[in-house]
Amino acid sequence: MTTPRLLQGNEALVEGALAAGxxxxxxxxxxxxxxxxxxxxxxxxxxxxxxxxxxxELGSMGAVIGASVAGAKxxxxxxxxxxxxxxxxxxxxxxxxxxxVVVNVMRGGPxxxxxxxxxxxxxxQAKWGAHGDHxxxxxxxxxxxxxxTTAVRAVNLAERFRTPVTLLSDAEIAHMREVYAPxxxxxxxxxxxxxxxxxEYVPYRPDERGIPxxxxxxxxxxxxxDSNCHDEYGFPATNNHAVGDKLVRRLVGKVNDYAxxxxxxxEERLEDAEIVVFAFGSVARSASEAVDVARSQGIKAxxxxxxxxWPFPDPAVAKVAARAKxxxxxxGNLGQLLGEVQRVAAGRCPxxxxxxxxxxxxxxxxxxxxxxxxx
Amino acid sequence: MLSTxxxxxxxxxxxxxxxxxxxxxxxxxxxxxLVRAVDELGIDKNSLTQVNGxxxxxxxxxxxxxxxIKGTHGRALAFATGIKLFKPELxxxxxxxxxxxxxxxxxxxxHAARRNIDLTALVINNRIYGMTGGQSSPTxxxxxxxxxxxxxxxxRPFDLCQLAIGAGATYVARGTVYHIKQLQRLxxxxxxxxxxxxxxxxxxxxIYYGRYNDEASPAAMLRWQKESAVSVTAAQGLSxxxxxxxxxxxxxxxxxxxxFVSEYQALIDRYGQEAAx
Ligand SMILES: Cc1ncc(C[n+]2csc(CCOP(=O)(O)OP(=O)(O)O)c2C)c(N)n1
Ligand code: SF4
Numbered sequence: 001m002t003t004p005r006l007l008q009g010n011e012a013l014v015e016g017a018l019a020a021g022x023x024x025x026x027x028x029x030x031x032x033x034x035x036x037x038x039x040x041x042x043x044x045x046x047x048x049x050x051x052x053x054x055x056x057e058l059g060s061m062g063a064v065i066g067a068s069v070a071g072a073k074x075x076x077x078x079x080x081x082x083x084x085x086x087x088x089x090x091x092x093x094x095x096x097x098x099x100x101v102v103v104n105v106m107r108g109g110p111x112x113x114x115x116x117x118x119x120x121x122x123x124x125q126a127k128w129g130a131h132g133d134h135x136x137x138x139x140x141x142x143x144x145x146x147x148x149t150t151a152v153r154a155v156n157l158a159e160r161f162r163t164p165v166t167l168l169s170d171a172e173i174a175h176m177r178e179v180y181a182p183x184x185x186x187x188x189x190x191x192x193x194x195x196x197x198x199x200e201y202v203p204y205r206p207d208e209r210g211i212p213x214x215x216x217x218x219x220x221x222x223x224x225x226d227s228n229c230h231d232e233y234g235f236p237a238t239n240n241h242a243v244g245d246k247l248v249r250r251l252v253g254k255v256n257d258y259a260x261x262x263x264x265x266x267e268e269r270l271e272d273a274e275i276v277v278f279a280f281g282s283v284a285r286s287a288s289e290a291v292d293v294a295r296s297q298g299i300k301a302x303x304x305x306x307x308x309x310w311p312f313p314d315p316a317v318a319k320v321a322a323r324a325k326x327x328x329x330x331x332g333n334l335g336q337l338l339g340e341v342q343r344v345a346a347g348r349c350p351x352x353x354x355x356x357x358x359x360x361x362x363x364x365x366x367x368x369x370x371x372x373x374x375x
Numbered sequence: 376m377l378s379t380x381x382x383x384x385x386x387x388x389x390x391x392x393x394x395x396x397x398x399x400x401x402x403x404x405x406x407x408x409l410v411r412a413v414d415e416l417g418i419d420k421n422s423l424t425q426v427n428g429x430x431x432x433x434x435x436x437x438x439x440x441x442x443x444i445k446g447t448h449g450r451a452l453a454f455a456t457g458i459k460l461f462k463p464e465l466x467x468x469x470x471x472x473x474x475x476x477x478x479x480x481x482x483x484x485x486h487a488a489r490r491n492i493d494l495t496a497l498v499i500n501n502r503i504y505g506m507t508g509g510q511s512s513p514t515x516x517x518x519x520x521x522x523x524x525x526x527x528x529x530x531r532p533f534d535l536c537q538l539a540i541g542a543g544a545t546y547v548a549r550g551t552v553y554h555i556k557q558l559q560r561l562x563x564x565x566x567x568x569x570x571x572x573x574x575x576x577x578x579x580x581x582i583y584y585g586r587y588n589d590e591a592s593p594a595a596m597l598r599w600q601k602e603s604a605v606s607v608t609a610a611q612g613l614s615x616x617x618x619x620x621x622x623x624x625x626x627x628x629x630x631x632x633x634x635f636v637s638e639y640q641a642l643i644d645r646y647g648q649e650a651a652x
Contacts, residue, residue, distance in 0.1 A: 070461040
């Protein structure tokens with residue numbers, strides 16, 4: 001352990017990313033993600049890493065992909081409008097299987113919306129922002145400590161699965177300060193690299209878990225990452241039905257078939273809970289307090305808090321749905337996770353909803369009132 | 376100079392041929408000029424990285440034995456920037472179409488030039504969108520026809536070399552497919568230059584540009600390149616009226632200026648030294 005320090009969420013996130021080995025960052029200023037950009041600019045050159053402020057977010061995402069194929073653990077960070085601009089290149093990183101981390105410090109509303117206020121409106125964008133069928137991995141911290149730990153995990157998952165990983169924070173989490181002592185070192189994962197003779201390297205031939213080995217550009221293992229549907233050599237196969245089918249299924253399967261490796265949840269008072277609140281990030285902070293107060297008033301309430309949002313934690317929700325009297329989904333959007341919980345609950349218990357989309361996180365009393373209605 | 380057989384043997388993924396280009400397209404000859412330039416410079420195949428955009432021009436690397444990333448439309452220079460900044464020991468060449476670089480990728484183009492990052496940007500200017508079927512591009516000359524300008528373009532075109540110069544590129548040159556030996560020389564100089572190098576090649580797309588503009592034979596298009604070309608030096612003595620319809624070829628700029636990746640490395644070294652003291 002290092003000595004405990006007062007850290008801001010964005011600051012802890014940067015420390016986590018650097019501890020996990022991030023040595024390249026490209027970005028463009030935008031509230032409330034700007035501190036990440038500024039801290040990376042300050043810290044990376046001191047670690048021998050590289051930082052660049054690009055001309056826009058399309059370029060930032062492109063530069064991150066370029067650095068990653070050259071061997072870097074690479075990251076970018078933005079919010080709303082910038083995340084929308086990154087989508088096409090995020091899709092590229094998915095199809096070409098380029099590990100990287102995209103931090104989205106969420107703000108509310110479409111377009112520039114509510115720049116300085118918290119929101120959870122980009123949950124579905126983190127899953128479906130890029131076009132086409134594809135896998136998604138997204139994590140969401142609720143504290144300064146978790147900004148650090150989810151950043152480490154995001155980098156590791158990107159390397160493990162060779163795909164972009166999204167970190168969903170918001171202005172509340174990003175700007176809050178808490179005392180935290182980051183660990184001296186963290187466990188890190190590196191992308192699988194080829195160790196066969198160079199002439200035997202088949203760049204998109206997957207291992208038994210569906211992941212191909214990734215060579216660094218310049219290492220002598222030749223490869224051609226391509227935006228098109230491609231065969232095992234990376235060569236475009238845009239009109240080959242069998243190749244296209246196999247690729248899309250593998251891309252989705254390599255993540256979804258190993259979802260339990262990604263699932264990360266926190267449970268509070270769930271053992272005998274009758275009313276289970278399902279909430280993540282800043283909203284879960286209020287939900288946690290509401291659950292405590294409900295318990296003190298004799299209501300058997302509990303909190304199921306996903307730290308990994310995508311792939312959706314189906315098993316954990318199904319388990320709760322089988323024995324709870326009701327699930328209350330509380331979120332900072334108009335029902336993006338509600339639909340997921342309803343799908344998994346499949347009528348086994350009622351699923352109620354609480355949402356707040358005015359740029360404020362719900363007050364614990366508001367969630368408590370809903371818990372009481374359901375009890 | 377490498378014979379065609381030697382070139383195919385050493386640099387081409389022969390099993391990926393035939394290529395997708397139409398008969399008479401300029402792209403294949405430009406690809407070969409690039410390979411020959413690389414060979415003459417003695418650059419190791421492992422240390423040359425190509426970034427391709429999207430378009431017919433974006434298929435150059437698909438057949439060549441280098442590390443090649445074919446990114447999204449317009450973003451080749453952004454991908455290239457990430458590669459070069461993280462791994463400066465690589466020689467990075469980005470190949471783009473006129474639409475790829477001049478329209479959708481215009482912002483990355485001017486900023487890569489402004490930074491003077493040590494890359495070579497090669498733009499194949501066929502004055503039309505080839506891959507999507509002959510729409511007008513930012514370099515379609517005023518009055519020339521395209522599928523989205525059937526009676527002639529009413530927009531003014533870009534002069535991509537002047538744009539590169541204005542944005543701060545430290546090596547700027549133009550060649551044509553007809554003047555292929557000169558092109559090879561220009562590419563050699565561009566790759567050897569430390570800083571942002573921009574080479575525009577005037578090329579022919581007989582299938583779309585040619586057909587829409589009553590010039591469908593590749594031979595006629597090459598003849599046009601030959602007859603319209605004037606050298607940079609000769610152009611200096613010509614009036615704007617006399618330069619109308621001409622292709623000015625040769626080197627416009629070759630100068631030394633602080634280069635972005637080296638400047639960044641100097642910053643890293645300075646911090647390293649401070650930490651050691
Ligand atoms: C974002 C995006 N928009 C549009 C396209 C479709 N598209 C593919 S190639 C191309 C233009 C090609 O023209 P140019 O860049 O001049 O290259 P050429 O084919 O002539 O070599 C376009 C618009 C795309 N792939 N991506
Ligand atoms: S469409 Fe034009 S640019 Fe494309 S391959 Fe054919 S001739 Fe070349």
